[in-house]
Amino acid sequence: xxxxxxxxxxxxxxxxxxxxxxxxxxxxxxxxxxxxxxxxxxxxxxxxxxxxxxxxxxxxxxxxxxxxxxxxxxxxxxxxxxxxxxxxxxxxxxxxxxxxxxxxxxxx
DNA sequence: TACATGACTATCC
DNA sequence: GGGATAGCCATGT
Numbered sequence: 298x299x300x301x302x303x304x305x306x307x308x309x310x311x312x313x314x315x316x317x318x319x320x321x322x323x324x325x326x327x328x329x330x331x332x333x334x335x336x337x338x339x340x341x342x343x344x345x346x347x348x349x350x351x352x353x354x355x356x357x358x359x360x361x362x363x364x365x366x367x368x369x370x371x372x373x374x375x376x377x378x379x380x381x382x383x384x385x386x387x388x389x390x391x392x393x394x395x396x397x398x399x400x401x402x403x404x405x
Numbered sequence: 406t407a408c409a410t411g412a413c414t415a416t417c418c
Numbered sequence: 419g420g421g422a423t424a425g426c427c428a429t430g431t
Binding site: 319320331334355356372 | 410411412413414415
Binding site: 324329332338 | 420425426427428429
């Protein structure tokens with residue numbers, strides 16, 4: 298476990314239920330631009346049940362990938378369970394569910 | 406130390 | 419909006 302991964306998992310745990318965020322947002326919250334590194338860290342995901350890694354999607358509004366049980370299919374199911382509808386591998390009303398860490402500060 | 410790889414993003418057609 | 423290309427940083431060999 299690298300310190301970088303801990304930062305990533307910590308950020309993931311901040312994502313509220315029923316919301317999704319992008320790798321870019323996470324990277325920005327961590328004060329870095331290493332979105333690829335974030336993806337790598339999340340991909341490892343040694344904290345599978347501890348961290349809601351399924352709430353992380355690419356900026357394209359699609360599902361992206363998932364290394365857990367069942368892969369993307371499970372990721373989609375989990376999101377639906379949280380009230381986020383997914384169709385054809387794409388998130389419905391993606392921008393509506395999109396969460397940014399700025400929201401935690403109530404700055405908006 | 407150097408090179409290759411990856412759950413990505415931005416830019417250009 | 420969607421495919422191709424380049425840039426990016428952390429990790430592992």
